[in-house]
Amino acid sequence: MKELKFIIKDGEGSRLDLFLSKNIENISRSKLQKIIKESVFVNEKKRKPNYKVQKDDIIRIQLPEEEMKIQKENSPLDIRYEDEDLLILFKPKGKIVHPTDSVRENTVVNALLYRFDQLSNLSGEERPGIVHRLDKDTTGLLIIAKNNEIHEKLQILFKERKIKKIYYALCNGDFSETEGDIYAPIGRNPNKRTEMAVNGLNSKEAHTSYRIVWNNDNYSLAEIHLDTGRTHQIRVHMKYIHHPIVGDPVYGLRKEKLKVSSQLLSACRLEFIHPNTGEKISIQSVPDEEFMKVLEKLGCCYFK
Structure with missing residues (x-):
């Protein structure tokens, strides 16, 4: 059996079976009806499929392993x-x-x-x-x-740390220095468990180095190297130095002048020695299409 847990933040008033069918994509509503009767608990109590979920309800459901394939x-x-x-x-x-x-x-x-x-x-x-x-x-x-x-x-x-990963990020603001290093430990945000923060809970050392390869008065294109690999490291560190990544829905500015779907951050280069052949592997790419269109709009020709 595999256990899932949901805490209701929205969807209040929905039937229990409908709520779960929308949030567990590989299980049909008819199968859920059976599972709800046998192994679903709302606030540690059994509920019927037509139960109307309420805000802050805690739903615990056990699924057979084959359903999770x-x-x-x-x-x-x-x-x-x-x-x-x-x-x-x-x-x-x-x-x-x-x-x-x-x-x-x-x-x-x-x-x-x-x-x-x-x-x-x-x-x-x-x-x-x-x-x-x-x-x-x-x-x-x-x-x-x-x-x-x-x-x-x-x-x-x-x-x-023998695999070199290079990222590119479009950041808000004009950096005062053309390159730098960020040493700031990262852990879980104590106020928002889905987010990370500098000096958060159970922080671990984190080191990010960057080099500005293009800029204007409002934006900077940064080439970024990770010496450690913490969750959301680049995004958290850029926010920490007051140059959040453009479009970042979590760590970015509340109001962006540039309208983009999400953070303009792309892992564009990988370099390492192949463990079995000894060959040097060096793969490079340009960022995704949306990222490139924004750079073109700003007059940045770095990748051309």
Whole structure:
């Protein structure tokens, strides 16, 4: 059995079965009717399918493992490099890397399972091939391991900081320095558990270095290197130095002059020595289409 938990913030007044069918994508309403009768608790009490959910209700549901099986999806993968051990793809905006309790479809993993018969399983059944991640709305290059041997070796390279990842971010404001380093520990925001913050709960050291490659009076294009890999690290650090990333819905400005769908942040370069062949792998990309259109609008020709 696998347990899911929901705390009602909106959707008040919806039937319990309708609420759950909207939030658990791979289970039909008819199947939910049966599961609700057997293993759903609202505030630790059994409720009928027609129960109307209320704000602050806590819903706990146990799902059979077979209901949680990840589906294969014939969706495109933008592969930039591939050999018998690994591949590197460009993740688009709006797609999460692997399934979660609430999102079971349209992830990178769903597409990988359709195309590849064998992927590493060291990260668990729900994360086949996944060695590292990118945020949902951060685009860029992602390494996928085809077998456990290469997965272990890549993990060691990441731990030893021998995989160079370069990001580009369009930030608000004109930096006073053309390059710099940010040393500021990152942990969970004590007031908003889904967010991170400098000096938050259980903070861990975090180091970000940056170089400004283009700027005008209002915006700066930063080339960014991560020496550590904390959750939301670049986004949190840019906010910390008062140059939040344009379009960031969590850490950005409340009112943006530039209208974009989400943060303009892209992982555009990966460099490392292939653990099995000894070959130097160097993959480069330009940012996503929306990012490039904004740069063109601003008169920035850095990637041309």
